[in-house]
Each structure stands twice: as C-alpha cells, then as structure tokens.
Amino acid sequence: MQRWSNWSGKLTARPAAIHCVKSELDAVAVALETARSGSTVRSVGAAHSHYPLVPTDGTIVDVSGLNGIISIDSGRKRARIRAGTAIHALGLSLLDDGLGLINQGDIDRQTIAGATATGTHGTGADLQNFSAMVTGLSIATANGELVRACDDNNVELWTAARHHLGAFGIVTEVELQLCDAYRLRETGWNATLDETLETLPELVHAHRHLEFFWFPTTDTTVIKATDETNDPAEYPIADEGSRCGWSHEVLSNSRTWLHSEMEYAVPLDAGPDCLAAIRDLLRRDFPEMPFPIEYRTVAADDVWLSVAYERPTVTISLHMDAREDDEPLFRAAESLFTTFEGRPHWGKVHYRTGAEMASLHPRWDDWWDARDTLDPGGVFLNNALRRLRNG
Ligand SMILES: Cc1cc2nc3c(=O)[nH]c(=O)nc-3n(C[C@H](O)[C@H](O)[C@H](O)COP(=O)(O)OP(=O)(O)OC[C@H]3O[C@@H](n4cnc5c(N)ncnc54)[C@H](O)[C@@H]3O)c2cc1C
Structure with missing residues (x-):
C-alpha cells in the first residue's frame, strides 16, 4: 500500500498501487489490466482538487509522464496536448505559433486533463471554462481501447466527456480551441465593499477579465481589471x-498558501446579492474569518455538468487555512448558496448529495x-462518485 495526498494535504488515500504512465500504450494496458483484475482506477493530474475525486x-x-504538445493546427487555432501537460508549460510553446489560451484560472x-475534468475557469463575463474549450480527447477505456471523441466524430461521447471528472477512462490527450496570442494589461485598485457591489454589474461587462477579493475583517476589496493591449510587455x-x-x-498567479476552498456558481444577476448575503453571514457568525472571498464571472456554455451550463455565472469562493476545520464555515455558506x-x-469542497446535484444539472442523467x-x-x-451517482 502506498500513501497519496492532494495539494493541500487535507485529502489522503492508501491506494493499492500508484502507476506513473509512461506512454499512451501504457495507459491502455493499465486500464485493461486493472479492469480485468476487478479493481478500480482513478487518474490524478496535479492533485489540486479539494473534492475527493482522486482517492x-x-x-x-x-499521468504526468504524458506531457507536451503533440501538434498545432494554426489554421483552426487548435492544439493536441498530452493529458498530463501542466497549463504553465503551454504559454511559450503556443506563443511560438502565434496562439494563446482563450482564458485561464x-x-x-x-x-x-485535470483542468478540463472539473470545468476549471478564470474570470471574464464573455469567457467560458476549460471544458468548453475542449474540441477533442482520447481516452484509454476499461476494455483496453483508445477511444477518440471530438466535435465532428463520436460527438455524443465528446459532448459528455469534455467535463469528464476522470470517470470515462484515462484521458491521454486533449485537443483545445485556442485564439490568437494577445497581450494584457492588468490594473488593480481598492474600493469599499459597498462601492464594489454597486458598480459590479457595470464593471464585469467593461473588462475582458474582472475579479475582486474581499477580506472579510475589513470593508475593503482589491479589484483587478485586465484588458487586451497593444502595449509591449513590460519585463x-x-x-x-x-x-x-x-x-x-x-x-496566472502564485498561490503557495495551503488552503481549502469552497466555490459556488450562481446566476450572474444574483452575484451581488449572494455576496451581500455571504457578507452578512460572516459578520454575524464568523467575524474573525480573515481569509479572502473571491468573486469572478464565467460565460454560459453547453457543457454537461458545467456549473455554467446554459447560465451566465458568477463564482464566489471562500478559503480556509488547510490546518483549520473548514466545515462549520463551508456548511453555513453552502446553505446560503443553495438559496x-x-x-x-x-x-x-461541497457536501451535496447526488439527488441535489441531479436537480442542479439538467444533463445529469445523460452524462451518467x-x-x-x-x-x-x-x-x-471511486466512493465519492459512486455516492453521487446513487443519490
Ligand atoms: C491553489 C489552487 C488554485 C486553483 N485555482 C482555480 C481557478 O482559478 N479556477 C478553477 O476553476 N479552479 C481552480 N482550482 C481548482 C483546480 O483547478 C481543479 O480542481 C482542477 O481540476 C485541478 O487540476 P489537477 O491537474 O490538479 O487535477 P486533479 O486534482 O489531480 O484531478 C482532478 C480530476 O481530473 C481527473 N484527471 C486528472 N488527470 C486525468 C487523466 N489523465 N485522465 C482522466 N482523468 C484525469 C481526476 O481523476 C479528477 O477527477 C484551484 C485549486 C488550487 C489548489
């Protein structure tokens, strides 16, 4: 038995084996062999998830051994990327071909593979999440096949597996829609929370990327607005x-402070009221909570299980030091988010049942x-996904 833990150290597991895949054929073989032995497989990327998807x-x-860009189609602005490639490894290589990611977190x-599994997103009212950028993927399946699904072949599988949760097989390759390379200028400023909430509806549409952090023991927010520019990069x-x-x-930023996180996606128009409700909760029941609340927007998409499925979205995140008990705060916040x-x-982190998730995701049954x-x-x-599936 080996020991595994996620990035924050809050999730641990004792898997029978940890297999580091060396090639696509290796992934196919390990999927087949594990299936034949009656055991189970969960893939891991950078282990940055706070929900027990991997244990x-x-x-x-x-899959970290499967890394690098396989090919770039400059005409269609697409790249085939090995599944274990870290997002940070993409920027320079894509730029060499005059391309960039449409958005990132x-x-x-x-x-x-990890980012597309869970609908990882950045901020931007007109910008969708990573799963919506997937135009194709290859999956090593339980019967020892390497299945390819994309937006013009095996479309049914592609439609579901763009947001795959690691539950279809071992993803060996992802094809992403890209855009022309672009430069950005980011500007930050402080405001009061009340001012921020008042101007938000206008602000989120005025910038390519808009987000803010609010530090709950203060009245102050730190707002970041980021827009395309022709200015040269400043080094x-x-x-x-x-x-x-x-x-x-x-x-992208450096976030080295080990924390756990709850994030909910609410309809865009409800964002300011939802944040105000979270503010009231914190002031009343958690007045000492020092960790930042983050507010971002994501465009609607048509990705099954995406939190932005057919809904322009605001995401609100709460953070807690990884050494602390996050459950009282996260449960209280969750009951507000549900309203x-x-x-x-x-x-x-979330505590929702499968039945509740089914009611939140119109394509739940289709995905399963x-x-x-x-x-x-x-x-x-694994147990977490089986529990969700069983209601
Ligand atoms: C510091 C920090 C910052 C974050 N910032 C953001 C953010 O800005 N926006 C946001 O939306 N989220 C954010 N997250 C959450 C994070 O992006 C997601 O949890 C993401 O899924 C993690 O990717 P990973 O590579 O670490 O995958 P893991 O956490 O290792 O795995 C996630 C899922 O992907 C599956 N998976 C991974 N590789 C494969 C594969 N090859 N085949 C099949 N399944 C696979 C796993 O089985 C699992 O279901 C952040 C998390 C942290 C800790």
Whole structure:
C-alpha cells in the first residue's frame, strides 16, 4: 500500500498501487489490466482538487509522464496536448505559433486533463471554462481501447466527456480551441465593499477579465481589471495588479498558501446579492474569518455538468487555512448558496448529495448514461462518485 495526498494535504488515500504512465500504450494496458483484475482506477493530474475525486483503494494513475504538445493546427487555432501537460508549460510553446489560451484560472499548475475534468475557469463575463474549450480527447477505456471523441466524430461521447471528472477512462490527450496570442494589461485598485457591489454589474461587462477579493475583517476589496493591449510587455513582469505582458504572463498567479476552498456558481444577476448575503453571514457568525472571498464571472456554455451550463455565472469562493476545520464555515455558506440556486465547483469542497446535484444539472442523467456506456463495470469510479451517482 502506498500513501497519496492532494495539494493541500487535507485529502489522503492508501491506494493499492500508484502507476506513473509512461506512454499512451501504457495507459491502455493499465486500464485493461486493472479492469480485468476487478479493481478500480482513478487518474490524478496535479492533485489540486479539494473534492475527493482522486482517492481510491484501487490504482491511482499519475499521468504526468504524458506531457507536451503533440501538434498545432494554426489554421483552426487548435492544439493536441498530452493529458498530463501542466497549463504553465503551454504559454511559450503556443506563443511560438502565434496562439494563446482563450482564458485561464488563478494559477497554472494544474494539468490539462485535470483542468478540463472539473470545468476549471478564470474570470471574464464573455469567457467560458476549460471544458468548453475542449474540441477533442482520447481516452484509454476499461476494455483496453483508445477511444477518440471530438466535435465532428463520436460527438455524443465528446459532448459528455469534455467535463469528464476522470470517470470515462484515462484521458491521454486533449485537443483545445485556442485564439490568437494577445497581450494584457492588468490594473488593480481598492474600493469599499459597498462601492464594489454597486458598480459590479457595470464593471464585469467593461473588462475582458474582472475579479475582486474581499477580506472579510475589513470593508475593503482589491479589484483587478485586465484588458487586451497593444502595449509591449513590460519585463520583469510586475506583481499582481499592475502588469503588462502576454496572456500567460499576466493571468496566472502564485498561490503557495495551503488552503481549502469552497466555490459556488450562481446566476450572474444574483452575484451581488449572494455576496451581500455571504457578507452578512460572516459578520454575524464568523467575524474573525480573515481569509479572502473571491468573486469572478464565467460565460454560459453547453457543457454537461458545467456549473455554467446554459447560465451566465458568477463564482464566489471562500478559503480556509488547510490546518483549520473548514466545515462549520463551508456548511453555513453552502446553505446560503443553495438559496441562490448555486452549483458547487467540481474540484472544491461541497457536501451535496447526488439527488441535489441531479436537480442542479439538467444533463445529469445523460452524462451518467454516456459514462456508463463506456465503463459499465464502474472501473473508473471511486466512493465519492459512486455516492453521487446513487443519490
Ligand atoms: C491553489 C489552487 C488554485 C486553483 N485555482 C482555480 C481557478 O482559478 N479556477 C478553477 O476553476 N479552479 C481552480 N482550482 C481548482 C483546480 O483547478 C481543479 O480542481 C482542477 O481540476 C485541478 O487540476 P489537477 O491537474 O490538479 O487535477 P486533479 O486534482 O489531480 O484531478 C482532478 C480530476 O481530473 C481527473 N484527471 C486528472 N488527470 C486525468 C487523466 N489523465 N485522465 C482522466 N482523468 C484525469 C481526476 O481523476 C479528477 O477527477 C484551484 C485549486 C488550487 C489548489
């Protein structure tokens, strides 16, 4: 038995084996062999998820050996990328071909398979999450096949597996829609929380990327607005809030403080009221809570299980030091988020049942049907996913 833990150290597992795949054929073989032995497989990327998607007593498959860009189609602005490639490894290589990621999240340490598994997103009212950028993927399945699904072939599987949760098989490759390379200028400023809430509806539409952090023991927010620019990049790239450079140089940050996180997606128009409700909760019941609340927007998409499925979205995140008990705060916040029809981030802490998730995700049954067709024996499920599936 080996020991596994996630990035924050809050999730641990004692899998029967940890297999570091060395090639696509290796992934196919380990999927088949594990299925034949009656055991289960969960793949892991950079282990940055706070929800127990990876823990299993079967085999954990580490895909970090599958990395690098396979090919770039400059005409269609697409790249085929090996599944274990870290997002930070993409920026320079794509820029060499005059291309960039359409958007990216707060950090760039995740793998491309991990980010697409959970609908990882950045901020921008017109910008969708990573799963919506997936135009194709290859999956090593339980019967020892390498299945390819994309937006013009095997479309049913592609539709479901863009947001795959690691539950269809071992993803060996992801094809992403890209855009022309672009530079960004980021500007930061402080405001009061009341001012911020008042101006938010206007602000989120005025900038390509808009987000803010609110530190709950204060009345102050730190707002970041980021827009395309023709200005040359300014090196060395400055700190967050005042920088100019290529998109991959500006959008990601260093977040080394070990924490856990709950994030809910609520309808765009409900965002300011939802944040005000969270503010009231914190002031009343958690007045000493020092950790930042983050507010971002994501465009609607048509990705099954995406928290932005057919809904322009605001995401609100709460953070807690990894050494502390996050449950009282997160449970209290969750009961508030539910009153705003909130959908929990798939890679972050939540306590929802399968029945509740089904009511939040209109394509829940379709997603499970597609998954079960590819893996009827449940080789690629763990306890957390089985619990959700069983209601
Ligand atoms: C500091 C920090 C910052 C973050 N910032 C953001 C943010 O800005 N926006 C946001 O939306 N989220 C954010 N997250 C959450 C994070 O992006 C997601 O949890 C993401 O899924 C993690 O990717 P990973 O590579 O670490 O994958 P893991 O956490 O290792 O795995 C996630 C899922 O992907 C599956 N998986 C991984 N590789 C494969 C594969 N090859 N085949 C099949 N399945 C696979 C796993 O089985 C699992 O279901 C952040 C998390 C942390 C800790």
